[in-house]
Amino acid sequence: MEKVKIGLLGYGVVGSSVYRLLTKERVRILEGTGVDLEVTRIAEMDTTKHGADAPASLFTTDGSAVVEDPSIDVVVELFGGVDAAFELISCALRNGKNVVTANKQLLANRGAALFELAREKGRQIRFEASVGGAIPIIKVMRESMFAAELHTVYGIVNGTTNYILTAMLRGEGDYAATLARAQELGYAEADPTADVNGADAAAKMAILASIAFHSRVTLQDVTFEGIASIQPEDIAYARDLGFVIKLVGSARLLDEQVNVRVAPTLVPAGHPLAGINGSYNAVLLVGHAIDEIMLSGPGAGGLQTSTAVISDIVSIVSTKTTGFMQNCSCYRALPLLAEEEMRSAFFIRVRVEDRPGVLAQLASIFGERDVSIESLIQKGHGDQAELVLITHPSPEKDFRAALEAIAGLSSVRSRPMTIRVLG
Numbered sequence: 423m424e425k426v427k428i429g430l431l432g433y434g435v436v437g438s439s440v441y442r443l444l445t446k447e448r449v450r451i452l453e454g455t456g457v458d459l460e461v462t463r464i465a466e467m468d469t470t471k472h473g474a475d476a477p478a479s480l481f482t483t484d485g486s487a488v489v490e491d492p493s494i495d496v497v498v499e500l501f502g503g504v505d506a507a508f509e510l511i512s513c514a515l516r517n518g519k520n521v522v523t524a525n526k527q528l529l530a531n532r533g534a535a536l537f538e539l540a541r542e543k544g545r546q547i548r549f550e551a552s553v554g555g556a557i558p559i560i561k562v563m564r565e566s567m568f569a570a571e572l573h574t575v576y577g578i579v580n581g582t583t584n585y586i587l588t589a590m591l592r593g594e595g596d597y598a599a600t601l602a603r604a605q606e607l608g609y610a611e612a613d614p615t616a617d618v619n620g621a622d623a624a625a626k627m628a629i630l631a632s633i634a635f636h637s638r639v640t641l642q643d644v645t646f647e648g649i650a651s652i653q654p655e656d657i658a659y660a661r662d663l664g665f666v667i668k669l670v671g672s673a674r675l676l677d678e679q680v681n682v683r684v685a686p687t688l689v690p691a692g693h694p695l696a697g698i699n700g701s702y703n704a705v706l707l708v709g710h711a712i713d714e715i716m717l718s719g720p721g722a723g724g725l726q727t728s729t730a731v732i733s734d735i736v737s738i739v740s741t742k743t744t745g746f747m748q749n750c751s752c753y754r755a756l757p758l759l760a761e762e763e764m765r766s767a768f769f770i771r772v773r774v775e776d777r778p779g780v781l782a783q784l785a786s787i788f789g790e791r792d793v794s795i796e797s798l799i800q801k802g803h804g805d806q807a808e809l810v811l812i813t814h815p816s817p818e819k820d821f822r823a824a825l826e827a828i829a830g831l832s833s834v835r836s837r838p839m840t841i842r843v844l845g
């Protein structure tokens with residue numbers, strides 16, 4: 423069994439979640455990768471802010487104590503900010519450590535120098551959590567899209583502004599009121615400037631463009647505009663015309679030239695981005711070889727983002743040798759869950775005799791098996807009378823048993839037709 427020691431820089435929203443999730447998943451990761459991941463050092467100014475899950479003995483206030491510690495194999499940078507993070511990551515790479523970071527501002531401003539240093543030292547920098555929170559956009563673009571000839575990457579990459587625009591669309595207040603609500607809910611930072619002025623989304627689009635087009639784009643190369651000037655009436659007029667307003671980042675490759683920008687944009691109501699609401703993010707990848715692929719999911723949050731950080735650590739330890747990441751990823755044999763144990767809601771259409779009491783018979787059969795009815799309509803009369811029902815989710819075996827009983831009723835004129843309901 424190999425042991426890999428991890429040093430965390432930062433025990434804030436993401437850092438403390440990474441510690442908790444790594445501790446919880448330690449055995450599963452060991453079973454999957456053959457590597458025991460252990461956090462052995464944490465640098466943090468204020469150790470009390472995010473609970474005292476980690477033993478006090480792991481903490482230091484000095485980031486260099488982590489990156490200079492010869493026993494540490496992987497440094498996970500979750501301080502945020504640019505200059506201190508740059509110095510500490512450089513030092514970690516010079517000391518032969520692999521690095522994971524969620525720091526989009528750092529990569530969009532000074533990524534080139536860090537990647538060059540990593541190449542020189544034969545070490546990895548992984549940064550899945552820097553864009554899209556829990557969405558595995560970086561890995562998909564770097565690995566799966568290599569031959570896709572991407573020419574456009576666009577989407578919603580800032581959860582705070584998407585939350586504000588969604589709340590304004592729902593009539594929950596103007597820009598100032600919905601921003602205050604986003605802060606209360608923890609979606610927006612105490613200083614939300616970089617979110618609302620588009621700089622956060624611009625940094626993420628610089629990272630995505632660099633990967634998509636294999637050509638470095640920095641924050642300075644991106645034009646960006648925020649959402650502070652959007653008024654409720656703009657949103658209402660857009661809606662009347664069949665659009666929703668979203669903060670859209672886009673990166674385009676046109677005639678071997680790159681354009682990257684972030685701006686409030688009218689999105690047609692039927693477009694997939696129009697349905698991305700609240701703090702969710704979504705990115706569409708467009709390429710000559712793939713048409714269009716969309717990835718969407720939670721764009722921020724400690725727990726959500728920590729899954730991306732941990733996947734990077736697992737990628738690092740799993741790409742050192744041939745194994746888990748290259749060959750079969752199954753490391754256990756789970757039993758199959760029988761179909762009848764699954765829960766589902768159902769749509770049912772059945773032809774019935776058109777007389778009083780038939781509906782009560784059906785309802786009572788469902789009730790006896792704890793299958794509750796969410797909605798019901800009756801269509802047609804006489805020989806054409808049909809009942810159409812939608813049930814609440816219930817164990818499939820109970821639903822099937824009820825259906826058999828219903829099919830056997832003399833008042834039922836056809837075999838009930840059933841379709842599963844999603845959700």
Ligand SMILES: NC(=O)c1ccc[n+]([C@@H]2O[C@H](COP(=O)([O-])OP(=O)(O)OC[C@H]3O[C@@H](n4cnc5c(N)ncnc54)[C@H](OP(=O)(O)O)[C@@H]3O)[C@@H](O)[C@H]2O)c1
Binds near residue numbers: 466500721724
């Ligand atoms: N939160 C999210 O949902 C999310 C999503 C994706 C990516 N990210 C990225 O993840 C990184 C961390 O974000 P976060 O939300 O976890 O931030 P956070 O809650 O502010 O955590 C950062 C922690 O690091 C500490 N720290 C910063 N510099 C330090 C230094 N030089 N020495 C010792 N301690 C230091 C901070 O302490 P003080 O506060 O006392 O300075 C703070 O407790 C950022 O790059 C962010 O952009 C966050």
